[in-house]
Structure formats: structure tokens, C-alpha cells
Amino acid sequence: MNNSIILIFVAILIIFPNEFSKPTRAFSNNNFVYTDGTHFALNGKSLYINGFNAYWLMYIAYDPSTRIKVTNTFQQASKYKMNVARTWAFSHGGSRPLQSAPGVYNEQMFQGLDFVISEAKKYGIHLIMSLVNNWDAFGGKKQYVEWAVQRGQKLTSDDDFFTNPMVKGFYKNNVKVVLTRVNTITKVAYKDDPTILSWELINEPRCPSDLSGKTFQNWVLEMAGYLKSIDSNHLLEIGLEGFYGNDMRQYNPNSYIFGTNFISNNQVQGIDFTTIHMLPGLTQEAQDKWASQWIQVHIDDSKMLKKPLLIAEFGKSTKTPGYTVAKRDNYFEKIYGTIFNCAKSGGPCGGGLFWQVLGQGINPIKASLDSNFVYIDGTHFALEGKPFYLNGFNSYWLMYMASDPSTRNKVTNIFQQASKYKMNVARTWAFADGGSRPLQSAPGVYNEQMFQNYGIHLILSLVDNFEAFGGKKQYVEWAVQKGQKLTSDDDFFTNPMVKKFYKNYIKIQIISWRLDLKDFMGMTRNNITLIISIMGLILSPTIKLEKLILPQFIFTLINGSTPEAQDNWASQWIQAHIDDSKLLKKPILIGEFGKSSNTTGYNIKKRDNYFGKIYGNIFNCAKNGGPCGGGLFWQLLDQGMENYGDGYEVVLQISPSTDRVILLQSLRLSKLS
Template sequence: MQNIRYALPLLTIIAGCSGGGVTSTHPFPTDSMNNFVVQQGQSFMVGGQPFRIVGTNNYYMHYASHDMIDSVLDDAKDMGLNTIRVWGFMEGVSHGHTMQPEPGIYTPPAGVKSALEKLDYTVSEAKKRGIRVVIVLTNNWGDFGGMQQYVDWFNGTHHDDFYKDINIKDAYKNYVKHLIEHKNRYTGIINKDEPTILTWELANEPRAQSDNTGELLLNWTKEMSDFVRELAPHQLIALGSEGFFNREGNTDWTYNGGEGVDWERIITLPNINYGTFHLYPEHWGKHNAEEWGTQWIKEHAKAAKKANKPAVLEEYGIGKNEPQNRDFIYHKWTNTAYQAGLAGSMFWILTGTDPDQPNNLYPDYDGFRILNDGGRTAQILTNHSKQMRGVEYSTKDTVYLTYPIDGMKISEPTFTARSYPMPKLGNKITKMQLRIPENDLTVDMVDTNGDGYFEANLVSADIGYGAKTFITVATFAEGERQTDKASVDINRPIKGYEVETKYDFSDRTTQGWQKDGTWQASWNTPAIEVSEKLGKPMLQLNVDWSGKHDWEELKIRNQAVSNFSQHTKMRYTLYVPVNNDDKGGLRPYAALGDGWVKLDADKHRVQVKDLDKVKMGGQYFYKQVVEINLGDLSKKLPDMFVCIVGDKFPLNGSIYIEDIEFLKPVY
């Protein structure tokens, strides 16, 4: 098999394409860290032996306490991880730390701590534990400074000036040189000579939406990877891309080049050692998460093989409160990564202790937190470490109830229960059943489509309404039956919707709505206010859209939406000033702050020429009614974003939002 070549010598793989729960019979070997990892074709090698990355990410290692850093690294080692990806940048000051408070200044000002000291400590302690480090050099996003900070420093106009402006590029190069040639204060080793540093990564998730040919980012990547290669001849170099393709004729935004990324060309660059890609289906509006993600992994494995380069799935995640069986998806994706021959996989995000929290744990801010707590999720990821590192292990058969999931509320009159068995190597499934003990009901489940999913079609009225327990039972040719279960609520069919919470701004306040971030757009001053210019109180957003980009975004946010868990829809009316040529379009959507889950992305994308025009306050406006499906909010924090995106729509002025309404179902 293709993946056998990755097995470590002197260790035996008992079951390569494993199914479920695994028990280790060997401790994880500890890397001596004496040799650099090198790329050979589609593989990595260290000391003449195959090396396969299995790791995680953590964004707070460059500002957290030493104890918090140790906690993450101890848990990573215990889970068998051999790599951790961390931020090697902090442009400006964040969390009381900095790496570069001003362009070319690398010493923290008075009262500010050194983020570089924390990075030094991380590398030093990772080395002791046999864990290699991927260091990212800047950020596409605004967290900890990033590209936009460089653009602001040099009075640039748009995000993509980062890739074009000679002064910005020189400042970036100067910082990169400073970091690569820096001597670690704990090890005494210059970074470029440290085998613990696996990879210099040019940026986190770079995009260049101003150029959908991909040339801008490709040329920047070549220039910077060539520059880093001169400074660090022994270490690996990667871009840090999400892995978007640029395939002609494809309508999927992750495949059609709209983000300015051409992954298949980038990985052919001579000083890019491997291709990185990320995987967040829910964030990207792909709600068939497992199937879409599995295909995403296979597409990158295939493209990397064609380029004769390794591919690493370096970030992936499913939010814990999403309507998905996360454990199943992580198991399926990691098995797919292994079987497809990926050179590595790294989940987002391993966290550890935080003494400032009541439960002594770092908070789950984005919903992706993984704890080394002995639970099923941690065990699945530890098992994957054994797969990737060639540690001997045994397997058992497993089954997952993939829909419905525990805690779900079902309102549809009919629905399909789905299960996915994962037999150990050499075994096979012989029968799948679904039991609902409250009804003393057992039904057979059938793999109708031949895709591994076993299904049973159910009628809510026949099952009865209220709390139910769903138990899936898998019978295998050999061994014991395996089960998985979920507690769900079957609700009566929805007859309609009624407004439960309404923001009408009649008290002349913003009622908790505040300005938030932008992307390739700017707020004017004041950014947000309540106005009666159109005849009634509305939320007025004062914005500057250049009209040059198809995604110029501004966001408003409310972190205390009343009765949030009861809502399933949100509705508002948008008024945007008419321009002379009906130029451009709008593409509003919403997002849940709990896990940053995009909702109805591009469902409401429209060219303004196709919208109704209305005259209000003596001026003509495009009118768009936006209704967003929110899904099941029962486990979500009451944190809501309304996101207004201009699609090559020029405007330096005001747009208006009338009556933000949250609706609940009527049964």
C-alpha cells in the first residue's frame, strides 16, 4: 500500500487502515532532534528515515506564561504529536507582548513583554520533548498585527498592497531575516541552525482577492521563499495556504481562483518544500462537512502527487456545537489523510491549562478546542498519531451515529437517520439497525448509495414527539456488536414563524449592535449610528467601499441577543444608495460568533441591477430583504454577526438596516 513507505523502521503496523478505539502496545519514540527534516519527493526524511508529521496548532504560545506553554507541550507529547505550529509574529502590541512594535524595531517598549522570548522558550521546551516546530511569519488576518498592520504602517490602501509595495516587502524581509538569524536565549543556537524548527511558513492563510489569476500571490511566494532559502538552507519552507485551487470553469469558490490562490502552481515552486491546506467546511459554507472534507483531502493528495511534493493538512476543525458528529468526522478525515498518503496532518487546536480560569482550563473561544482529557476525541487523535508514526497498535470495530447527533432538535415531518460503521482491517459489516427504546422500535438501516452510510427513513409522527433515544447497532462478521447513541427531541412540524426578538432602534440607540471588523473596506466616522433620514429609525452604517474587489466586507456584532436559543431565522431589510450605472452587487450573510460559523454565505448574492429601487428621504435606494437560516442554536452563545459585503460596488457613504428580527418556529 502507498502508506506503508511511511512506516518507521523497527516498528510494526498491525492495522493500517484502522477502524475504531485503539490500545497502544508501544510508547511513542522520542526524536533526538539531532538532524534536520528534509524533503525527498512526496516524503519527508530525518536521519535517513521516513518522517510523517502528526501535530497540532496553538496561537497563544508567543504570549502565554511558561507554565501554560509547558502544559500544551506536555499534552502534545502525551498524545504522540511530533509537531506543533505556532505564530512567529506579533506586529504591534497584543496581550501586552510584541515582536515588532514598529517597522524594523524589534525591542519591546517599556511596559511591554517580548513575544520572542516566549517563542524562544517554546522552541527550547519543544526540543526537550522531541516535538518539532512550524513557525509562521505573518498573518493574512488582523490577529496579532498581520499583513494589514504592514499596510497601515506604510500608508497602503488595501490588503493586497502587502504583496506589491516594495517598502512593505522590504520591511517583511527585514523582520524575517531578524527572526531566522536570532539566537535562542535558552538553547544558544541560532534559529537557522536549529533542527527543532521544522518549517518557516511565509504566512498564515494568505489570500490575494484583487487578482483571481493567482499571479500576485504566486510571484510573492516565489520571491519570499527564495529569500528565506538563502537565509535558512537546512529548514523546510511552506506558504501556509488554505489550499484553494484555481480551476477554470469550476463554480465552487474554493476551487475557482476567487481568493487569488493557485495551490497547484504554488507547490511547484522550487523553494516551497510542501503544500499546506486547511479544512473548515462549516466556516466555508460546506454543510455536508464529512463528504466535502474527505474529497478536499483526496484532491490535495492527488495534486501533490502530480507535483511530486508532500502535502500536509495543517489545520482542520469541526466546532463542538455544530450539527455534526465531530468524533466521526475526525476519525474519517484522519484515516483518509493516512490512506491517501499525506505527509502530515495537524488539528486545530490543542490547549492546556490556564490558571486564570475557574476550571483551570484555557477557554474554548472558537469551539475547536481539543483537550488531552482521555475522552473519545482525544483518543481518536492519539490513535492517529500511532498510525502516522508507525507505532504498533491493535484495533476494534467502531460505529458512529452520524445523524441525528446528541442534543439535536428535529422539526421536520420526515428525516433520515444515518450511521457509519468502521470495521477493523479484515472484518466487515453484516447488519446495521436503529433502535428507539421508548417506542420498542427496531428498524434495519441500508447502505443505499454504496458510500458507507447506512440509512433509515423515519416519520416524526409515527415515532411520536418528545425526548427519544436513538441507538445504532452494528453487527460484524467477527467480534462483538458495537453501538453508538444520541438523545434527541422530536418536535411537531413547523407551521410558520413569528418574531421573538426585534431590534427596531426606536429608542434611538444601536440596541447592542456595534461595529466590528472589515475586509478590503473601511469604516467612516462615526462608523455606526441610528438615523431617521429614511423616515423611521434605522441603523446607519457609514462605509467606504472602493468597488475594486468582489469581497469588501464590514461586520456589525451583537453579543447579547435575547432568547437566542429559541430562534431559527433572522431577517432584516437593507437599503443601499443607487449608483449611476447600477454597478456591482451585494452579498450579505451572517455568522455565529461562537465558532465563527458562516450562515447562508452567497445565498443572497445579487447584482444591484436586479434589485428593486425605492425612493426614501428624497433619495433612491436598492432594497434587499435578507432572511438567514440560523439552524439549531440550542448550544450556541448569543453572539451574532451581520456581515454586509460589497461586490465591486463603489460607495463612500451610508447604508441602512431596518428592523433586525429574530424569528422562532410555530408548531
């Protein structure tokens, strides 16, 4: 972004002091920002906010060796006359917690937050401090509910965060601890520090279990009152995105409602100003139109509420089709122009905070901890700022069954069953090259029926080494049909025409995934999480255990030996790859493992025992900080799919003992996250 845009916006506010800094009523403590009607104010003058989001400040300040990035960020912000930063004052559970358990705090992380506040003060930056996340990143409301479940509460939804007395007690205690914290650097309690502009109850709250809005309304009433009873110095806002309730749902994107209500929530006594977020993934024209409408309706309602409005998040993603820095600058200018014109005419728009600032040298992938994409952090998978451990299954047949609407219920059943046992990843085939029901019947010729409604995002394999569903052999045959003189299936890896066929197929698939992004977002919010691991895109080695597609000598070694020899080999095979993955500095996924019912002496108990040992290897490695990211058993079938069986199949509905083994692994891995 052209930094002059921010500087020009602030300069305008400075050049016209008589117009924008009119005297306001005095406040009992002139050092604190307060509100005067529909305006922010400080020291008897109107205060207009121009700033940024940087959720990562405390997280980075935790490590003294990286605190310079916090300092540099505030220095740059001050240089361009920004005056407010919004950041997280929470990290619940996970690998680097502020609160590792209810009432148990990490002093090093708290000292990181102390540093953030002291540095902000040094550079004249006020802070908006959010106290918990609606999402799973950095723990969120989900972590609070899990803590209550661990203490015997019978809870079934993350939305129990808003109603369960124990959970609410945990939250209140955390509020009290944070607000009464005495900064080890400034020696000032947070509740007495004017550097803090406002507290935020929860980032982007939603309560889909009660779309009437009553549950969340009651929570805001209770928590606003509680926080203000501890700290009457600071302003308080909720953290709303701006969604309306059912009576005004026409103003929401796609008329969706989320259990919050911009009007009634902000009418609560103790809520001092309103907020909206706006990060739509739209085209330039659609985004500009939507943004103008979204802002204006909230300006009008903030006037009615007689409270200032802060655009707490806005931005343009580099992933938007046709994105350029010039287009981002243009979008920022339009948002800033709307804010300025509203302020100039005496309206309630108090300013805006773009999302987000990164310190130079901060990995942008790791910094996207609030996103829904799985990424790599050293030798671990990660999601939303926390280690992500995979426990799931293979079901190669999902697309094949979904191509026939009459059998799609099999796909639904599988995901319902997997979710029941807390599995979070599935690996499946995204190919069917040639044959009787092809996805690609010839190079570049696709079967639309196989693409339709294929919005389930998983670990997707793009071609088979073997002949099932066409494989590399089919690609080579297509090239031969077009005149290439090829003699081996391995020409798949070298022949320019074959490689072009394959690259074109990848391009077609990725375009279809982009079109399905909306479906993906919905799926991730319902526990079926996308991990794109396409031919090394995630760059994670995979290993396969006890499966016919292994080289013949390995298959013979496994299936023709005693269970003891089999177990020993599996442990050695896993350990060797764990050691090498450490060397490679990448996570490892056991992409396939299983026990065939065709094995001599096979029974369910032996399969359960084998699964338990593989799961044990994974868990012990993960528990000790090793690179083992999880495992996917081969394979999961629904009832009535006997024709798809190969001896390794697991049917959850008829395998209660195996179900328990899988669930135990899911639960104990989740505790490591």
C-alpha cells in the same frame, strides 16, 4: 475529543515500521527534517506527522507566570505521541507585539518564542513557524501596509503588502531577524535549530485584488528565494489553504477564487511541501463528503508536484448544528483514516494537524483570536487578538428602509460613506412591533419582507423602552388582548406572558442571524464589523448623552444650559461611568451622543467642537488603558431623508468639517489597536 483516537493513529505508524519507515536518501544534516520525493524524512527514515495547531504559544510564553501552560501542552502532546506543532512566530503591532514597528522588536516576546522552541525540543515536538498573517489578528499584512503609509507611501489596499517595495523590505527584514535570532535558552540560532521543521511564509494568503494569481505568484517567488538564501537547513511551505486558480476553480468551495493557485504556487523552487486547510462550517454529512473530495484532489495534485502534502488545519466547530464530542471524534477518525490509507499505499499524504489545542485554563473566548467575533478582554473590546476601538454611528432606520427594495440604496450609501471615513460600527433597531410596517405584527407573527436580505450585522437593539416602533408598551397591549390584567407598561419586566413574547422574539432573531453567518463573514472582511450587544450579551454598560430619550431632568440640564455647562456635565457623566466600569471590569461604550440643531445658538462649528470633546474623552481614556471602548454619534442619515431627522442628524455628504472630525477619531483610535 477522545484522546485514544490520536494515540491509536500514531500507534499504527509505530507498529508497522517496515511499511512506513523505509530507508530514504541521506541528507547532509541528519538532524533536520527534509523531503524525499513525496515523503517527509528524518535520519534516513520516512517521517509521518501527527500533531496540532497552537497559535498562542509565544503569546502565552511572553509572561513567565503563564509559561507553564506551554510546558503542559507539550507534555500532553508528547504523552499522546504527537510530533509536530504549528504556531505563530509573529505579532506585529498591537498591545503585545513581537515587532512594534519595522525593525523594532520586543525582547520579552522574543524570549517567549525562545522558550517555546526550547520546550518543544525538550518534549520531542517539531515546530512549523508561520511568519505573518493574512488576516488582521496579530497585525497581519494590514499592519505592514499601515507602517508604510505612516512613512509616506500612497497605499490603498492591504494587498499592497505583496507589491510595494517598502512593505516587502519590512517583511524581508523581519524574516532575517527571526531566522538569525540566537535563542537565549539553547544558544542556537533559529536557522540552525533542528527543532524547527519548517517555516511558513504567510498564514492563509489571499490576494483578491488580483484574481489572476500573478501578484501572489511573484511574491512567493521572491520571498521563497530570499528566505532560502538565509536558511538552507529548513523546509519551507507557503501557508496555503489549498485554493486553485481560475482554470481549476470548480474544485474550490462555491468555485470562488482568491488570487492564489495551489498548483503554480507550489511549483516555485524552494517550496518543499504542499498544505491544505479544512475548517468548513457544514452539516456532518456535507462536511464528510467535502473533506474527502478536498483531500483527494490535493493528494492527486501533490503526486503530480512530487511533493508531500500536509493537512495543516482540520477540525470541527462546537458551533456546528448538532455538534457533539462523539461527532468530532468521528470526523477526526475519518480524516486520520484518509491520511493513513494514503500513507500506507505510498501516497504523498504526510500527516495532519488538527485545529487547535488549548492549554487548560486558557480562556476559550480569548483564545479564539483568529475568529471574526468581537469579544471582551478585561475592560477592552477585542477582535482577532488586538484591542478593538469603536467609532461609529446610530441609524435606527436601516431595517425599515431596507424592507422596501426601492429604498435599499439608502442603506448601501450609508455604509459606503461610513467606510470612507473609517467608521467600524453601527447601532440600529432590530424591532418594529406593531404599527404600519411591522417586523412583528402580533406575538410570533412576523413580516417576511422585513427579514429578507437583512444580512447587515451590527449592534442590534431588540426592543424600545419608548413607544417608537411599538416598544414595551406594545408587548403589554398584546398580553392585555389575550386576557392579562395589566395596568402599567413596566409590567413588561415582570409578567410571564410578556416575557415569553420577548424571549420568543429573541429566539427568532438569533436563528435568522445564524442563517446569515455567511453574509456576516463577508461583511467583516469588508470593514463593517459585527458586535452583538443584545440586551447585555456583550455585558457592556452604555451611556447616552444629550438625547431626547434621556430622563427629562437630564435633557433639560443639557439643552437649557450654556455650552460650557453642557461640556462640563458631559465630561463628568463620562468620567463617573469610566470609574464605575473599571470597578465592574467591563468596557464602556458611549452608545449615543450628539448635538441638536434645535439648541439655542447652534451651528455646525459648535457641533464639531462638541464631537471633538467627546472624542477627546474617549481617546484619552483609551490611550491611558482605560475602559472607554468608543462612541456612536446620533444619528447618521443619507441625503434626501429629511423626514427621518430629529435635529441630531449628520449627513456626511454635506458636512465636510464634521467628516474630518470623525475621520480623525477613526484614524487615531486605529493606531491604538
